[in-house]
Amino acid sequence: MLVSVYRYNPETDREPYMQDVEVSLPEGKDLMVLDVLNLIKEKDQSLSYRRSCREGVCGSDGVNMNGKNGLACITPVSEVVTGGKLVVRPLPGLPVIRDLVVDMGVFYKQYQRIKPYLQNSTPAGGRERLQSPEDRAKLDGLYECILCACCSTSCPSFWWNPEKFVGPSGLLQAYRFLADSRDEATEERLAELDDPFSVFRCRGIMNCVSVCPKGLNPTKAIGHIRDMLLSRAT
């Protein structure tokens, strides 16, 4: 199979280029894209990419495969290849450090901005803060985010304003804490988001939903935040 990989080494290359590599796949087996990258790296040690758990838990190997973001380790080659060719590029919209490795700084900065931790100044009643099963259920579909950045880097609003628009991933996490019955900082959190960029740059095109490797729905969470901002303002 023909694999086209994005290559860029800032120390030696003047500009990025696509490198075509012929990879022979084992018969009767559907490899994951990460396996294909590993096969290439066996031949060419200079190819750089992030990976760790190789089972869709750590979120390290988010890449763009044939135009769609996803985790290379849990994306079968058969699912993305069209016309017998696999094209692998780094996640779009973030600065490339080398080959498929991107600088996630601005993505983490937005995550940090939404204060992704419980804020509660009331002393806990017992050893821990209890939550009813119903309140706990509100966090389902929110807490599972692994911060792979597949969603935010597929979002044009995030491409154009990564410093100002929180992005789908950060907003999913923002709602995870807004929805938490143990968190007391709802007002402060909403005040921090009530500007024309942080939340309202979302135009609801749902690229985030279509690429999320964990099957989460940031657009829905953003809708909930918008509803909270609206009822706070009326």
Added chain:
Amino acid sequence: MVTNVLNYGRSGVADWVVQRFSALILAAYTVVMVVWLAVNGGELTFAQWQGFMGQTWMRIFTLLTVLALAGHAWIGLWTVATDYMKKGAVRVAFLGSVAISLFVYVVWAISILWGF
């Protein structure tokens, strides 16, 4: 919180609400216009047209629509400009010309509606 001096309301919620309310007004005006033209269309005379537009409710409705259009266009174009125009000077020049155009349209509409 992200701030921007050229944003009208300084609030995303306010912009969002204005955008939707103004859209409703624009839609209602479009329906009224299309229906009236469908009923009276064909051989439309100046007297008919002036008689329709000269009614007090139609003048008020038209002015409301022009104001809604100005607000709607400002928020929409401000959003487009802050997405795609990365150079501050270009963006300010563009938004400045948008603001002047919208202001002229509003004044012009008032003079048409109440100037005769």
